[in-house]
Amino acid sequence: MSAGKWYLKGLRDGIPIMLGYFAVALALGINARGAGMTALQATVASLLNNASAGEYVGFTLIAAGASYIEMFVMEAIANARYLLMSTALSQRLASSVPLVQRLLLGFVVTDEIFGASVSVEGNVRPAYPYGLFTVATVGWAAGTCVGVLLGNVLPARVVSALSVALFGMFIAIFIPPAKKDKVVAVLVVLSFGLSFLFSRLGPLSSIPEGIRTIILTVALSLGAALLFPRKEAADGEA
């Protein structure tokens, strides 16, 4: 498939991401306004960050008048999972993908774009995540801007329906490999169960969400890699 075709596929697959982002970003925009930010500031923040958890944390710190060092540390924690995602994505790129492309890709790796990108067979062509990003970022930035200016413009029921778009995508990403590979199926069940326990169980629930995601991802993936190393993992196929 040519780069152009991949880009077009990205534009198409990016539509549900855009809708979901718009809904999530509305709430983010309302937070930004609460933090005393202008629509321009919040929109620029969204265009530059493309990270929901990271921006929530950031806007909260802005509201609190935190130090820049604190901002740096908290952003690093909220976004640490991207270290793992980018490493996984990097291994799915042909090693011939030039530095410029990698610098650009670093800008577009959101949870959803990463997920959709690695769900393709074989090597990931950069044009695909670019296509996804082109559409998705519009929803993200517009949602933030509208959230600051107008607050909740959509009925709560529409927001709640659209928010699920992103989870629907995640489901469509991890279920097909779970069907083919029993190890992945068990991992998904364990992920659901442990994530639920961590979020609802007394002292464990005080662990910030970003850290929880990393702890569980590393523990479960490492356990699976030790117990069930993949011989065919060498070919980079999903």
Place this chain on the structure above:
Amino acid sequence: MRHNVWLYIAVMAATTYAIRVLPLTIIRRPIKSTLIRSFLYYVPYVTLAVMTFPAILDATQSVWAAVAALVVGIVLAWCGGGLFLVSVVCCVVVFVAELFL
């Protein structure tokens, strides 16, 4: 001391970008170790599964609408539904379920 919002945004953006771009630029060669390769193979599925549940339950007004979307989404994806279809159907399920719940 009064902080500058633009400077805050710059710190946020630079930190987020650095974290995302470093592995992409530093780890360019294929990793040989089967252990690490296997680990990285499992990472996306585990991360996305961890982020889906129970977060999906808090995304909707009614928990049962989210449960319905989760179940329908899993069945549809199991039967070969792609990203776009599963995503849109999950939205529709929540929207319709919340008309009744």
